[in-house]
Each structure stands twice: as structure tokens, then as C-alpha cells.
Amino acid sequence: MGKIFSSPVKNFSWLEQAEQDFDVIIVGSSPSGCVLANRLSEDGRTKVLLIEAGETNSNKLWTKIPATWSKTLWSSYDWQHYTAPQKNLNNRKLFWPRGKLLGGSSSINVLIYHHCAPSDYDKWEEMGCEGWGYEGLRPALLKSERYTPHKGHEDVNESERGKDGPWQTTFGDAQPIMKNFVSAAEEVGIPYNPDLNTPRGTIGATQFSTFVDQKGHRSSGATAYLTPEVLARPNLTVVTSTLTTKIILSSDGKRAIGVEVADDKKRMGRLTIFAKKEVILTAGTINTPQLLMLSGIGPKEQLEQHDIPCKHDLPHVGQNLQDHLQVPVLFRAKKGRTMDWLAGNPIMALPALIRWLLNLKGPMTTNCAEVAAFFRTDDPKLNFEEPDEKMPYVSNANPGAPDIEIMGVPVGVVKFGHKQAPKGTNAITMMPYLLQPESMGSITLKSDNPFEYPDIDPNYLSTQTDVTCLVRGVRTAMRIARANPLVEDLALRDVKDPNMVSSEEEDVYNLGDAREEKLSDEEIAKWCKRKAETLFHPTGTARMGRSIEDSVVDTKLKVHGLEGLRVVDASVFPRTVSGHTMAPVIAVAEKAADIIKESLNADFYHD
Ligand SMILES: Cc1cc2nc3c(=O)[nH]c(=O)nc-3n(C[C@H](O)[C@H](O)[C@H](O)COP(=O)(O)OP(=O)(O)OC[C@H]3O[C@@H](n4cnc5c(N)ncnc54)[C@H](O)[C@@H]3O)c2cc1C
Structure with a gap:
């Protein structure tokens, strides 16, 4: 218990009184949010704030035991989404769990470790995402992993698996x-x-290989990348139970300069926090497009239907949704x-x-x-x-x-x-x-209220x-x-x-x-x-691509046409992968961290 009380993780009321001085704000502690919080703060210089709507993962037993993952569903740390009625599935509304706690869905998922197919990433490159083919992503897949061999699996070639990364895998x-x-x-x-x-x-x-550590505990985005040592860094702040309700743009509408947040439990208390350099959305395939649209970034017609002033017309926000x-x-x-x-x-x-x-x-x-x-x-x-x-x-x-x-x-x-x-x-x-699947659907707004869940239609x-x-x-x-x-x-x-x-x-x-x-x-x-039911792998709602005509972000994961705003989560997948999405998301985040660091370093140099 002592550990919990002395936790360096803060909450909304801390934020209300804090002196604000952040270079980078990361929204959502999805596995990719955890990777970025770790990698961007490892220089000891970049001041990083990670904002999570849910609670800490540290005191939740069912998230730690691999066999009890399903007990986390319908819990207080599951968003508990439902789809719109699916016309090809007898009009059923399907249950869509998503993790609402540090680590996001990686803290409640089924722990299957899977790189998916090399040609999945080559397809991304073919779709205009230069550098994101298998050769481009494989180093990131290996960088994240620490594989421990297991008896009975001597035919696994260890040299083909990562060995020095923070994320623990085995059989x-x-x-x-x-x-x-x-x-x-x-x-x-x-x-x-x-x-x-x-x-x-x-x-x-x-x-399957699984992401389980040597003690038999889940190795999630949070336990792997937000270790006590990482959380103790003076230049990293992690705030939980805080919902980001809007991205704040500069007065000319060309740059993201901060975010508006609210106390998620009390559903009140709006506060604006500024980022000197970047706002990075890692709120997942459902909430990232919702947040963009709530901020006036998305398909103009849809925003107008909800009386949201359109600040940046971006037709692909919320589109291209694929699920397994x-x-x-x-x-x-x-x-x-x-x-x-x-x-x-x-x-x-x-x-x-x-x-x-x-x-x-x-x-x-x-x-x-x-x-x-x-x-x-x-x-x-x-x-x-x-x-x-x-x-x-x-x-x-x-x-x-x-x-x-x-x-x-x-x-x-x-x-x-x-x-x-x-x-x-x-x-x-x-x-x-x-x-x-060929079938594609969308995430659309139900209203301009950030506490109301968006409409999910995977169009199965x-x-x-x-x-x-x-x-x-x-x-x-x-x-x-x-x-x-x-x-x-x-x-x-x-x-x-x-x-x-x-x-x-x-x-x-x-x-x-x-x-x-x-x-x-x-x-x-x-x-x-x-x-039929979901296998929990939604992707693509802020996809990466060539231009505003086919996508939401470019190959540096920057939102087309805006400065200081990136997306780094499963919503950027140009097309879904042939398997389980978490290792690909972690690899995307590892690669993104290098891209972002390079740009931050250039900024620091000019400051
Ligand atoms: C039940 C289940 C089982 C799965 N099993 C596997 C598996 O075995 N293997 C595998 O590879 N993949 C699995 N997946 C998928 C994998 O977990 C996801 O692909 C991965 O977590 C990335 O998802 P994401 O990027 O959509 O973000 P998520 O992981 O869903 O995280 C989004 C985070 O952002 C936070 N957030 C959202 N909105 C806001 C806001 N406005 N302000 C602040 N914070 C916000 C959320 O609370 C959450 O913490 C499973 C998923 C689920 C739900």
C-alpha cells in the first residue's frame, strides 16, 4: 500500500495547482503514449506531461494476472463502448471494451505478442508511407522487446527476437x-x-508468445515503459483521472499550442495547459478522432452538424475504421x-x-x-x-x-x-x-460533449x-x-x-x-x-498517408496542414495488420519517438 500512496503519478487537482512548464503534452497512456513518455523524457531535458483519463494500473490485481484478463471487461477501468447496430449482424450492437487506465488497452488485453505479416507493412509503404515498410519497422519491433527463451521452444531462433528492450515476452x-x-x-x-x-x-x-514477465505478471505498456525509475524522472509528469476535452490552436489556427482538460471523475473543472513544442495524441482509435473533431479538426459538414466551428477541414478524421x-x-x-x-x-x-x-x-x-x-x-x-x-x-x-x-x-x-x-x-x-477485412466503417460524433461517447460503426x-x-x-x-x-x-x-x-x-x-x-x-x-464479436483491434481512424486527400497524418505522423500536432496510436495504421495490433503499435511508437526527438533536438538547438 505504501507504494501506492507514494506514487509519483498525479491527478487533476495537482494539475490545478501546478506551475505549468511543458515542452510536450501526450494525450492518453495507450501503449504508444507510454513509449513516448519514456523515450521523449530520457534526455532529462524535454519536459513531458502524459495525461490519462483513467486511473493508475498499479493497484489493479486482475490486470496483472494473465489468466484473469477477462475480469477487467465491464470494470471501472474499461470504457465499455458499444457499436451502432450492425445491419449485417442481425442489427446487434457489439460490445467494444477499451482500457481506461495507465497502459490503456495493453493493461486489459489478452497478452498475445505478434509482429503480424511483413507484407502488411510493405503495403503501408506502397500506400505512400515511405519508411514504414517492414524493413523500416523491424528495428523498432526488436528494440522494444526483451525475449526470454522457454523450454519446449528451442526451435525459436533467439537472434531473430529482441533481447534488450523494456517489453518482456516469453512463452x-x-x-x-x-x-x-x-x-x-x-x-x-x-x-x-x-x-x-x-x-x-x-x-x-x-x-503464441505472450507479454508476460519472469515473475509471471503482465508486461504492459505501463509496466514496461513507465517503471518506477522512469516515473521518478523530474522532467516527466504523469496525470491520471484527467480527460482531455479539446486541443487548443493558435489564434491563426495553424498550430497546436496546448490542451483543455477536465476532472474525469467529477466531470467538471476545465483547465488549459500549454505545450511549448508539441501536442501528441495517443488516445486510441476511438478517442483520438473524437478529440480532433471536438477541437474543430475533421470533416467540415459533420462538425457543423454539431455546431463545432470548423478550424481545419480534414475529411478523413474518423474514417477508414477497420476491425477484426x-x-x-x-x-x-x-x-x-x-x-x-x-x-x-x-x-x-x-x-x-x-x-x-x-x-x-x-x-x-x-x-x-x-x-x-x-x-x-x-x-x-x-x-x-x-x-x-x-x-x-x-x-x-x-x-x-x-x-x-x-x-x-x-x-x-x-x-x-x-x-x-x-x-x-x-x-x-x-x-x-x-x-x-474489406469492410470499413467510421467513428463520428454524437454531440459536442466530450463526455458523450462517439458513434462507432465498423460496418462489419x-x-x-x-x-x-x-x-x-x-x-x-x-x-x-x-x-x-x-x-x-x-x-x-x-x-x-x-x-x-x-x-x-x-x-x-x-x-x-x-x-x-x-x-x-x-x-x-x-x-x-x-x-460474431469483435477481436478488439480497431485501427485506421486517423490514418497515415500522402495528403489530406487520403489521410489525416503524414509520414512524420504530423496532422496534415497543422504544426505542433501529431498522432501516434493504432488510429494511424494506413490499413490493418494480419494479426494482433499491440506489437505493431509499440513499434510505430518507437519509430515515432526517434522522429520526434530529431525534431525536438532541432528546436532546442534553435532556442
Ligand atoms: C480486451 C482487449 C484484448 C486485446 N488483446 C490483444 C492481444 O492479445 N494482443 C495484441 O497485440 N493486441 C490486443 N488488443 C489490442 C491492443 O491492446 C491495442 O491495439 C493497443 O492497446 C493500442 O490501442 P489504441 O492505440 O487504440 O489505444 P488504447 O490502448 O485503447 O489506449 C488509449 C488510452 O488513451 C486514454 N484516453 C482516451 N481518451 C482520452 C482523453 N480524451 N484524455 C486522456 N486520456 C484518454 C484511454 O483511457 C487509454 O488509456 C486487445 C485490446 C483489447 C481491448
């Missing part, structure tokens, strides 16, 4: 049933890949083969918790999403039927990259892990998801390619479940029409119990529309 102990998932994936034609994070790319089936859509498919398993005992029984889980608290690691160090299979749905080895000979299916994948990932989880995942498999049953879950499954791709992903999951050796662990039945549901148990298991080869694409698509 956990996968359950035998999950190792059988990997073998079964090989059986259906997806090769084994010992390491998803190399220049050779990410196609294949394997166990997944379908959880549960398969009945034999008793004793899964980890349902850990998820569903607090008494059984207690010894595991005590073991973890004593730093003895154990089952609590699993992130649950232990394994995955990445593949292309146009791979002839997987033998899918062409839907229409005249209009053959064309995958949206990048060259040599996958378009589907199937995650394997050794428990029955219902409601993101908040509910377990039906009583008396055991399950594993496979989550096929679209890696390169709005193209036939996306529907076909997802259906092929689900088919492959069903094939893996019926392949050796996994099928021996499972207790599958034979359901003819999965969409005929008359009990909660059937609602959970019908698709997993059905035979893929007997189902039409339409029958599978019908199930997907009822069950």
Missing part, C-alpha cells in the same frame, strides 16, 4: 489439448511454424482435458491464485488464448469449393500473408469469458477471425468477400476439431441444422457439433451473423 506452458490443436491443424494442411515473429512471416500453426471480426465456435470436450476448472470454479482456482501470488507462476500465467493457426482461404491445399465459377473468390490478403487466424482456447468462452460452458459440460473454443461484413472468407475460416475450425489427434480429446455429436436452436446448450454447441461438409455457406453465415 507459457500450453495445455496438451492445445498442442493437439496445432497437430490437428497440420493434419488439415496448415504447416507448423515455430515462431510467428520472424521475417519469414506468420502463416502456420503454433503456440471473430466467431467463437465451442466444441464439446471430454472431462479433464480442458481448463474449465480454472475458469468456472473459484475454489479450485484458489491454489493457483496463491501459487501466482507467491511468484511461483503456475496455471494463472496462461493468457488462455494459447495457440493459433494462420492461413489463406485461397490456399488450394485447403480445398474450398468455388462459390461461383464466373466470379471466383479473390482473397483480400497481403502477398504471402494469411487472411484468417483461428485462435485456440482450452476453455468454453461465452460472453468473452464472463460465462462458462453450460453446466456439466467441458469445452474448447476456436475463434476464426478475418485478418484483412459489408462485402461478400468478407462473408466468404469468414465462412471458410469457420469451416477450417470445424475440420481441425474433427482431425487427429484433437478429435480424441473432444466429445462431438452430430447436429444436422445448427441454426435450429431450442436450448441454451444447443445455442452454445450446435455449430461445433455439426459436420462442416454437410453445411452450406449460407447456413454457416447465418450462425456467424448471430454470434
Whole structure:
């Protein structure tokens, strides 16, 4: 407790009384905000202020234990967004959690460490983002990482992983049933890949690396980059429970000179803070575009609808939203083969918790999403039927990259892990998801009130390619479940029409119990529309690109047409990546830190 009270992290009331003298203001402690707060203050000279709407991460146990990540959802440190009704998903509003605490979503996420596909970044370069191809970003991926080898993964080439960075990664102990998932994936034609994070790319089936430290604790943006030593720097100030409500522009409207903030808990007390050199937005894919628009920077027509004077017409703010859509498919398993005992029984889980608290690691160090299979749905080895000979299916994948990932989880995942498999049953879950959706949506304002959440419309499954791709992903999951050796662990039945549901148990298991080869694409698509959920990876709403015509920021991550204002978070991705977004975001921030330091150094030289 003493540690918490002596925390160097400040709050809004401190800010009200503080003497203001900041060179750089960073808005939002997303993983990229944490990277920048660390890197920009490491010279001991640049005075940095990091502003976070949520609280500190230091006293929140569920954020530290890898296995309890889902307990953070719907908590006081989750923003708890919901999308607009999705017309292609039976008009459902989907739950979108986002972390509201130091570290942002990196403090509540599933801890999967993934570089994604090299050609994802080459695509960025092709789209006009010079220097942001794989060769340009790989040094930043390696700079951030401190990989600790793990027994059973001797086939990972350590020299291809980072070893001196602040962000700790390793492997956990996968359950035998999950190792059988990997073998079964090989059986259906997806090769084994010992390491998803190399220049050779990410196609294949394997166990995930996770961002877990040597004590078995989560290594988040906050724990890795905002260590007690970093927080003790006299030139770094971190303020929590403080919502940034507006960016302040100079009187000629050409330069960002500061921000307006409010007490997030009391929802009042506006205060203006000035930045001598830069304001950097790292408030994430939802809040960054909202904040730009609240400040009069965005699509003119939309701003006028909300009586916000347009100071800088920037049509792409809030546009180009992409997200990864997944379908959880549960398969009945034999008793004793899964980890349902850990998820569903607090008494059984207690010894595991005590073991973890004593730093003895154990089952609590699993992130649950232990394994995955990445593949292309146009791979002839997987033998899918062409839907229409005249209009053959064309995958949206990048060259040599996958378009589907199937995650394997050794428990029955219902409601993101908040509910377990039906009583008396055991399950594993496979989550096929679209890696390169064509569907794009937007973040738009509901009002000019900074406390009101914006409208989130990811526009899921709005193209036939996306529907076909997802259906092929689900088919492959069903094939893996019926392949050796996994099928021996499972207790599958034979359901003819999965969409005929008359009990909660059937609602959970019908698709997993059905035979893929007997189902039409339409029958599978019908199930997907009822069950699909987010995989939590929104990107692109302030994307990087050539000009105001196609994007929001340039290749130095400066907002087009404005001085002193940058964006550095997942909203700058020109197009989504083929996997999990956090390592790419951290790499973007590491690279951005070098770019910003160079420009700050030039400024200091002129001062
Ligand atoms: C439940 C979940 C599971 C995930 N699992 C994985 C995974 O296993 N692996 C992986 O690679 N990725 C995962 N992700 C995605 C990954 O965490 C994000 O891509 C990453 O955190 C970057 O997101 P972001 O840039 O949108 O910002 P976020 O991480 O969402 O952070 C934004 C921060 O800004 C703060 N903020 C927002 N508005 C304001 C404001 N106006 N003033 C002050 N502060 C503000 C927020 O409170 C928050 O701290 C997951 C995400 C979630 C939510």
C-alpha cells in the first residue's frame, strides 16, 4: 500500500495547482503514449506531461494476472463502448471494451505478442508511407522487446527476437489439448511454424508468445515503459483521472499550442495547459478522432452538424475504421482435458491464485488464448469449393500473408469469458477471425460533449468477400476439431441444422457439433451473423498517408496542414495488420519517438 500512496503519478487537482512548464503534452497512456513518455523524457531535458483519463494500473490485481484478463471487461477501468447496430449482424450492437487506465488497452488485453505479416507493412509503404515498410519497422519491433527463451521452444531462433528492450515476452506452458490443436491443424494442411515473429512471416500453426514477465505478471505498456525509475524522472509528469476535452490552436489556427482538460471523475473543472513544442495524441482509435473533431479538426459538414466551428477541414478524421471480426465456435470436450476448472470454479482456482501470488507462476500465467493457426482461404491445399465459377473468390490478403487466424482456447468462452460452458459440460473454443477485412466503417460524433461517447460503426461484413472468407475460416475450425489427434480429446455429436436452436446448450454447441461438409455457406453465415464479436483491434481512424486527400497524418505522423500536432496510436495504421495490433503499435511508437526527438533536438538547438 505504501507504494501506492507514494506514487509519483498525479491527478487533476495537482494539475490545478501546478506551475505549468511543458515542452510536450501526450494525450492518453495507450501503449504508444507510454513509449513516448519514456523515450521523449530520457534526455532529462524535454519536459513531458502524459495525461490519462483513467486511473493508475498499479493497484489493479486482475490486470496483472494473465489468466484473469477477462475480469477487467465491464470494470471501472474499461470504457465499455458499444457499436451502432450492425445491419449485417442481425442489427446487434457489439460490445467494444477499451482500457481506461495507465497502459490503456495493453493493461486489459489478452497478452498475445505478434509482429503480424511483413507484407502488411510493405503495403503501408506502397500506400505512400515511405519508411514504414517492414524493413523500416523491424528495428523498432526488436528494440522494444526483451525475449526470454522457454523450454519446449528451442526451435525459436533467439537472434531473430529482441533481447534488450523494456517489453518482456516469453512463452507459457500450453495445455496438451492445445498442442493437439496445432497437430490437428497440420493434419488439415496448415504447416507448423515455430515462431510467428520472424521475417519469414506468420502463416502456420503454433503456440503464441505472450507479454508476460519472469515473475509471471503482465508486461504492459505501463509496466514496461513507465517503471518506477522512469516515473521518478523530474522532467516527466504523469496525470491520471484527467480527460482531455479539446486541443487548443493558435489564434491563426495553424498550430497546436496546448490542451483543455477536465476532472474525469467529477466531470467538471476545465483547465488549459500549454505545450511549448508539441501536442501528441495517443488516445486510441476511438478517442483520438473524437478529440480532433471536438477541437474543430475533421470533416467540415459533420462538425457543423454539431455546431463545432470548423478550424481545419480534414475529411478523413474518423474514417477508414477497420476491425477484426471473430466467431467463437465451442466444441464439446471430454472431462479433464480442458481448463474449465480454472475458469468456472473459484475454489479450485484458489491454489493457483496463491501459487501466482507467491511468484511461483503456475496455471494463472496462461493468457488462455494459447495457440493459433494462420492461413489463406485461397490456399488450394485447403480445398474450398468455388462459390461461383464466373466470379471466383479473390482473397483480400497481403502477398504471402494469411487472411484468417483461428485462435485456440482450452476453455468454453461465452460472453468473452464472463460465462462458462453450460453446466456439466467441458469445452474448447476456436475463434476464426478475418485478418484483412474489406469492410470499413467510421467513428463520428454524437454531440459536442466530450463526455458523450462517439458513434462507432465498423460496418462489419459489408462485402461478400468478407462473408466468404469468414465462412471458410469457420469451416477450417470445424475440420481441425474433427482431425487427429484433437478429435480424441473432444466429445462431438452430430447436429444436422445448427441454426435450429431450442436450448441454451444447443445455442452454445450446435455449430461445433455439426459436420462442416454437410453445411452450406449460407447456413454457416447465418450462425456467424448471430454470434460474431469483435477481436478488439480497431485501427485506421486517423490514418497515415500522402495528403489530406487520403489521410489525416503524414509520414512524420504530423496532422496534415497543422504544426505542433501529431498522432501516434493504432488510429494511424494506413490499413490493418494480419494479426494482433499491440506489437505493431509499440513499434510505430518507437519509430515515432526517434522522429520526434530529431525534431525536438532541432528546436532546442534553435532556442
Ligand atoms: C480486451 C482487449 C484484448 C486485446 N488483446 C490483444 C492481444 O492479445 N494482443 C495484441 O497485440 N493486441 C490486443 N488488443 C489490442 C491492443 O491492446 C491495442 O491495439 C493497443 O492497446 C493500442 O490501442 P489504441 O492505440 O487504440 O489505444 P488504447 O490502448 O485503447 O489506449 C488509449 C488510452 O488513451 C486514454 N484516453 C482516451 N481518451 C482520452 C482523453 N480524451 N484524455 C486522456 N486520456 C484518454 C484511454 O483511457 C487509454 O488509456 C486487445 C485490446 C483489447 C481491448
